[in-house]
Amino acid sequence: xxxxxxxYGMKAYQPGKPIEEVQKEFGLKEVVKLASNExxxxxxxxxxxxxxxxxxxxxxxxxxxxxxxxxxxxxxLGVEETQLLFGNGSDDIIAIISRALLYPGVNTVMADPSFxxxxxNAEIEGAEVRKVPLKDGKxxxxxxxEAIDExxxxxxxxxPNNPTGTIVADEELNAFLKKVPQDVLVVLDEAYxxxxxxxxxxxxxxxxxxxxxxxxxxxxxxxxGLAAFRVGYAIAQADLxxxxxxxxxxxxxxxxxxxxAIVALQDQQFIKESVEQNENGKQLFVEFCNKxxxxxxxxxxxxxxxxxxxxxxxxxxxxxxxxxIVRSGNALGTPGYIRVSFxxxxxxxxxxxxxxxxx
Ligand code: PMP
Numbered sequence: 621x622x623x624x625x626x627x628y629g630m631k632a633y634q635p636g637k638p639i640e641e642v643q644k645e646f647g648l649k650e651v652v653k654l655a656s657n658e659x660x661x662x663x664x665x666x667x668x669x670x671x672x673x674x675x676x677x678x679x680x681x682x683x684x685x686x687x688x689x690x691x692x693x694x695x696x697l698g699v700e701e702t703q704l705l706f707g708n709g710s711d712d713i714i715a716i717i718s719r720a721l722l723y724p725g726v727n728t729v730m731a732d733p734s735f736x737x738x739x740x741n742a743e744i745e746g747a748e749v750r751k752v753p754l755k756d757g758k759x760x761x762x763x764x765x766e767a768i769d770e771x772x773x774x775x776x777x778x779x780p781n782n783p784t785g786t787i788v789a790d791e792e793l794n795a796f797l798k799k800v801p802q803d804v805l806v807v808l809d810e811a812y813x814x815x816x817x818x819x820x821x822x823x824x825x826x827x828x829x830x831x832x833x834x835x836x837x838x839x840x841x842x843x844x845g846l847a848a849f850r851v852g853y854a855i856a857q858a859d860l861x862x863x864x865x866x867x868x869x870x871x872x873x874x875x876x877x878x879x880x881a882i883v884a885l886q887d888q889q890f891i892k893e894s895v896e897q898n899e900n901g902k903q904l905f906v907e908f909c910n911k912x913x914x915x916x917x918x919x920x921x922x923x924x925x926x927x928x929x930x931x932x933x934x935x936x937x938x939x940x941x942x943x944x945i946v947r948s949g950n951a952l953g954t955p956g957y958i959r960v961s962f963x964x965x966x967x968x969x970x971x972x973x974x975x976x977x978x979x
Contacts, residue, residue: 627744633736637945646941652967653945656847657782657812657923660963661894663845664887667880674879682875689878692885693853697825702858705865708872710811710839710852715741717774717835717854720867721805722747726773731759733783733953735809738776747773757784757917757925761796768804775800778809779824780816783952783959785919789820797831805860808836811852812921814843814891815898821920825855832857835864842922843891844884849877898922901962908972912979923961925954928979932958938978944971 622628636655643651654660686706694701707713718741722728725747730738732751739749750767752760759777768775777796780787788796793808800806808824827834835856841847851873854861873881884890905924909916916926928935928949935958936948949957962968 626746630740630743633740634951636947636951637940639945642940642943642945646943648943651943651945652963652971654923654961654963654967654971655945655947655959657842657921657961658847659843659845659894659922660961660967661845661890661897663880664884664890666887666890667846667883670880670883671876674876676875676879678875680875682871682873682878684870684872686873686878689851689873689881692882696885697855699825699828699855700858703828703855703861705854705856705861705868706873706878707852707854707868709841709847709850710809710837710854711737712850712868712872713837713852713854714738714807714809716864716867717805717807718742718745718747720864721773726771727769728774728776729764729767729772730776731764731778731781734759734776734778735782735811738778742774754781754784754786757781758786759788761788761792765796765799768800772801772804774805774807776807776809778811779821780810780812780920782811782921783923783925783947783949783954784917785812785921785923785925786917787816787818787821787920789818790822790824791820793821793824793827797827797834800833802831802833804833806831806834808834810836811839812842813838815895815922816920817895817899818920828855828857832860835860840881840884843894844881845890845894846877846880846884849874849880851877851881897965898962900965901968904965904968904972905960905962908975912976923959925949925952925957925959927956928958929956930979932956935975935978939971939975942974942978944974 722745727748839852932949
């Protein structure tokens with residue numbers, strides 16, 4: 621069958637192998653997935669308690685406006701409720717923004733490599749994708765500015781960047797935002813915001829007040845440990861949110877997802893502890909890289925991209941056979957590297973001693 625829209629030949633996003641499949645394929649009892657930057661400590665125990673006693677009427681549609689969750693997030697961030705847009709994960713927000721602003725004839729600028737969904741959605745909408753190579757593993761904002769022209773509709777800044785984990789500091793970003801034309805939307809994807817420890821990027825919410833063309837995306841999938849529930853959100857000036865909101869599917873967050881996100885938000889102690897443990901994991905991996913002379917990118921996230929000095933697919937396969945799922949750099953545009961999410965201390969130690977045998 622041939623349709624008029626040119627999206628044939630595109631591949632559906634491939635999220636890597638599920639744990640159960642790897643268990644079956646290699647006959648393994650235990651498999652540790654360190655491939656998708658999830659929280660190895662799960663989520664707040666309060667969420668689990670809540671799910672057992674939720675009393676939800678399954679026959680009733682969710683609140684499409686997510687009022688209760690909206691109030692909770694608005695209080696947590698100190699922004700107006702009208703400044704928020706909720707999505708079925710930030711993947712949904714990326715799709716909403718792309719659907720709203722991209723069409724054949726316009727272009728969109730992003731770093732390379734960066735999160736794959738930006739270009740994926742642009743291709744679906746028929747827009748031109750302009751990829752600007754990273755410089756020393758970081759967004760090259762000068763070159764990104766040069767790539768912007770009168771047909772540019774969206775610029776994506778993944779901060780911290782996936783797959784490198786690197787961050788564009790506040791000052792640099794501010795200088796960039798000043799120069800971007802006001803009719804170009806700048807998306808700051810802060811999926812890993814809670815894990816940032818670099819004081820040079822304290823809080824980006826002030827950009828929202830200063831720039832009507834900036835939108836920030838955050839998610840409950842990473843530090844909050846709720847990837848299964850699919851809750852992401854965007855923050856911008858109310859005018860901009862109102863322009864994007866009609867593109868959103870009417871009930872794009874389930875009742876349970878909205879409720880558990882509120883419960884998780886209330887447990888900031890869990891986030892604090894997750895971030896502390898994450899820092900310990902980071903230290904172990906950095907020490908390992910230094911000991912073995914492997915290049916790595918300084919990460920502000922819950923994962924690290926580092927060199928393996930051989931074909932990353934080989935290391936990926938060898939580690940999988942031994943019960944660890946990671947992401948091969950070949951799939952991320954960083955051949956010769958692998959991306960590993962930090963696990964629990966035990967998982968990290970086991971992973972690194974296994975990797976030592978494989979390298
Ligand atoms: N942005 C970035 C940079 C990511 O790494 C991810 C998840 N891998 C997402 C967005 C999507 O997250 P979610 O849809 O689970 O909120």
